[in-house]
Amino acid sequence: MAVGTKERLTLPKTVYVCPMHPEVQQDRPGxxxxxxxxxxxxDEEKPQAIRRTEDHIQMIxxxxxxxxxxxxxxxxLGLWLVSSPFTFGYSTGAMMRSDxxxxxxxxxxxxxxxxxxxxxxxxxxxxxxxxxLQFAPLLFWAASPAAMVNDTxxxxxxxxxxxxxxxxxxxxxxxEAMKPGPEIPPGWTYNPxxxxxxxxxxxxxxxxxFISRYLAAYQFHYISEVWDPFFGDSTAKVLTSKVSQxxxxxxxxxxxxxxxxxxxxxxxxxxxxxxxxxWMVTFFxxxxxxxxxxxxxxxxxxxxxxxxxxxxCLAAASVMLVMIPLAVDEVFAMAQFLKRCVHQGKPFWRxxxxxxxxxxxxxxxxxxxxxxxxxxxxxxxxxxxxxxPWTLAASALLGIWLMFAPYxxxxxxxxxxxxxxVGAVVVTVSVVVMAEVIRAGRFLNVLFGLWIAxxxxxxxxxxxxxRWNGVLAGLVIAALALPRGPIRERYATWxxxxx
Numbered sequence: 001m002a003v004g005t006k007e008r009l010t011l012p013k014t015v016y017v018c019p020m021h022p023e024v025q026q027d028r029p030g031x032x033x034x035x036x037x038x039x040x041x042x043d044e045e046k047p048q049a050i051r052r053t054e055d056h057i058q059m060i061x062x063x064x065x066x067x068x069x070x071x072x073x074x075x076x077l078g079l080w081l082v083s084s085p086f087t088f089g090y091s092t093g094a095m096m097r098s099d100x101x102x103x104x105x106x107x108x109x110x111x112x113x114x115x116x117x118x119x120x121x122x123x124x125x126x127x128x129x130x131x132x133l134q135f136a137p138l139l140f141w142a143a144s145p146a147a148m149v150n151d152t153x154x155x156x157x158x159x160x161x162x163x164x165x166x167x168x169x170x171x172x173x174x175x176e177a178m179k180p181g182p183e184i185p186p187g188w189t190y191n192p193x194x195x196x197x198x199x200x201x202x203x204x205x206x207x208x209x210f211i212s213r214y215l216a217a218y219q220f221h222y223i224s225e226v227w228d229p230f231f232g233d234s235t236a237k238v239l240t241s242k243v244s245q246x247x248x249x250x251x252x253x254x255x256x257x258x259x260x261x262x263x264x265x266x267x268x269x270x271x272x273x274x275x276x277x278x279w280m281v282t283f284f285x286x287x288x289x290x291x292x293x294x295x296x297x298x299x300x301x302x303x304x305x306x307x308x309x310x311x312x313c314l315a316a317a318s319v320m321l322v323m324i325p326l327a328v329d330e331v332f333a334m335a336q337f338l339k340r341c342v343h344q345g346k347p348f349w350r351x352x353x354x355x356x357x358x359x360x361x362x363x364x365x366x367x368x369x370x371x372x373x374x375x376x377x378x379x380x381x382x383x384x385x386x387x388x389p390w391t392l393a394a395s396a397l398l399g400i401w402l403m404f405a406p407y408x409x410x411x412x413x414x415x416x417x418x419x420x421x422v423g424a425v426v427v428t429v430s431v432v433v434m435a436e437v438i439r440a441g442r443f444l445n446v447l448f449g450l451w452i453a454x455x456x457x458x459x460x461x462x463x464x465x466x467r468w469n470g471v472l473a474g475l476v477i478a479a480l481a482l483p484r485g486p487i488r489e490r491y492a493t494w495x496x497x498x499x
Contacts, residue, residue: 016040038062063174064119067166071110074126074161077154078106081133088146095147098136102151105129106158113162120169123162130158134257138249145222156260164267168277172354177276181357183365185274185333187492189384191365192330193274193281196381201288201326202266208319209259211312215239215252227312234308241306243298255295255316262287262323271365274333276355281334288327292320293428300424303403304417321428325435329385332437332494385436389485392430395445398473398480399426402452405469413461419470422448422455426477437491439498442481449478 016039018024018032030039081103085096106129113122133155137148167174184191191197218226219239228235238244244251265284269277299317303309340358341351369377402423406416426448433441453474456467487498 064116064166068114070161070166071113071122074110074158075107077157078103078110081106081150081154084146084150088144088150090142090144090147093143094140095137095142095144098140099147099151102129102133102136106154123166123169126162127159130155130162131261133158134260135249138253138257141249142220145217145220148216148220148222152256152260156264159264160267164264170354173276176355176357177270177272179357180362181272181275182361182363183272184363184367185336185492186358186361186363187336187490188333189490190367190381191271191274192333192385193269194271194365194368194381196368196378197326197330197384198266200382201323202263204319204323204326205259205262205266208316209256209263211316211319212252212256212259215312215316216250216256219244219250219252228310230311231309235310235312237308238302238306238310238313241308243301243305251298258287258291258295274330275337275357278334278338278352278355281330282352285327285331288320288323292324295320296424296428300421300428303420321431324432325386325438326383328435329437329491332491336492336494385489386434387436387486387488388434389483391480391483391485392434392442395477395480396427396430398477399423399428399430402426402470402473405466405473409466409469410463411461411466414459415456415461415466415470418455418459419452419466422452426452436487436489436498437494439484439487442484445481446478449474449476449481452477 015025015027016029018039024032024039026039032039081099084090084103085099090096106126109122109125109129111122112118113126115122133151136142137151142148142151162169167177215226215235217223218236226235226239239252247254262284265280265287268280274281296317299310299313302313337356337358338348338351341356342348344359346356368381400423402419405411405423406419411419426445429441429444429448433439451474453471456462456470462470484499491498
C-alpha cells in the first residue's frame with residue numbers, strides 16, 4: 001500500500017556528511033569536494049554528541065585503512081624484540097627485561113591502534129616505546145652490540161611507522177592541516193619548511209649519528225681501538241677521561257640518540273609545518289640549538305680540561321654547528337605565525353599543539369624547484385636564508401687559528417686556555433650568525449675580539465709572539481664583526497631587526 005503524504009513527511013531524512021569536513025552535507029552519496037573522502041550516511045535522529053563521535057571514528061577508519069600495514073609491521077618488530085635476548089645471547093639482566101617488556105608493549109599498542117577508537121592512544125604509545133628504546137641501552141650499559149643495534153634500530157622504526165609514514169594521529173591536526181593557507185610565510189621570499197631546506201639537516205644528522213655511534217662503540221667496549229688521523233691516541237684519552245665519565249651514561253651514545261631523533265624530526269611533517277606543527281618545530285629547535293651548543297661547548301673544553309684533542313669529536317661538533325644556522329629560520333616563521341594567530345583571537349596553546357592557518361592568506365610556493373628539475377637548480381634552495389659574508393668567513397678562520405696558535409708561539413697556562421676557548425667561541429658565533437635572521441648576533445665577536453687583544457697582557461703564560469698575535473687577531477676579529485654583510489632574503493616584520 002502506498003505511503004500517504006503525511007507519513008512520507010515524517011520519515012527520517014537521510015544525510016550524507018564528510019567525516020573530515022562536517023559542514024559538507026548532502027542528501028545523496030558522493031565524495032567530499034574538499035578532501036575527496038567518501039561521504040558517510042548519518043542518522044539525524046541521534047544526539048549531536050553521538051553523531052560527532054561516530055563521524056570521528058569513521059574518519060579515522062577511512063584515513064587509517066591504507067596504513068594498517070604499519071601496525072602489523074610494528075607488531076612483528078615487537079615479537080622480534082621479545083625473542084632477541086634469547087636469540088642473540090643477552091638473556092640476563094636489565095636489558096633482557098627491557099626488551100621483553102618493550103616488545104610486548106609494541107605488540108599491544110600496535111594492535112590497539114588497529115581499532116579506530118584507539119588509534120590516537122595506540123600510535124602515541126608506540127612512539128613513546130620507540131623513544132624509550134633509544135635510551136634503554138645507554139641507561140643499562142648494554143654489554144652486547146646486538147642489544148644496542150636491536151633497540152636503537154627497532155625504536156627508530158617504531159617511531160617512523162607510528163608518525164612519519166602515516167600522518168600524525170588526531171582529528172584536530174588533520175582538519176587544521178587540510179585548511180587552505182599559505183605555503184610560504186607571508187612577507188617571506190622562501191619556504192623554510194620545504195624539503196630542500198630540510199635535506200641538509202637530515203644528511204648532517206645522519207653523518208653525526210655515524211660518528212657518535214662509532215665513538216659510543218669504544219665507550220661500550222665493543223671495539224678495542226678508536227681511529228684518529230691527527231692526534232693518535234688522544235681520542236681514546238678523551239673518551240675515557242674524567243669529564244666523559246662524569247656522565248652516568250655514554251656521552252657519545254647520548255649524542256647518537258640525539259642525532260637519531262633529529263633525523264626523524266627532520267622527516268616529520270609537510271612543507272607547511274611552520275604553521276601546521278609549531279610544537280614539532282619548537283622541539284626540533286631545542287634539539288639542534290641549545291643541545292647543539294652544549295655539545296659544542298663540551299668539545300671546546302677538551303684541550304683545557306682533558307688536555308687532548310679528538311678529531312671525530314671535532315667533526316661531530318662541526319656537524320652540529322652547521323645545522324644551527326640551517327634550522328633557526330623555520331623557528332622565526334613559526335613564531336611569527338603564532339603571533340598573528342593570537343592577534344586574530346585564536347587560542348595560543350591549541351594552535352601550538354594542533355597547528356592552524358591564516359585566514360585570508362593563501363599562496364603557492366612557486367620558487368622551490370619541483371621533482372624532475374635540473375640538478376643544478378636543486379642546491380641553492382638548500383641554503384636559502386644562509387649567506388657567507390667574507391667578514392664572517394675570515395672571522396671563523398681567525399678563530400681556528402687562535403685555537404692552535406698556542407702550539408705555534410709556545411703560549412702556556414691561562415693565556416693558552418683563553419686562546420683555545422675564545423677562538424672556538426669566535427668560530428661558533430661566526431658560523432651561527434651566517435643565518436640571516438640572527439645576523440645581529442655577530443656583535444658578540446666585538447666583545448670576544450677585544451678580550452683576545454687584552455688577555456695576553458692580563459693572563460700569565462703568553463710569549464712575546466703570542467702576545468702580539470693576540471692583539472692583532474683580536475682587533476681584526478672585532479673590526480670584522482661590524483659590517484652586516486649581504487641579506488638576500490626577506491623575513492616579513494623581522495627585516496627591521498636584521499642590522
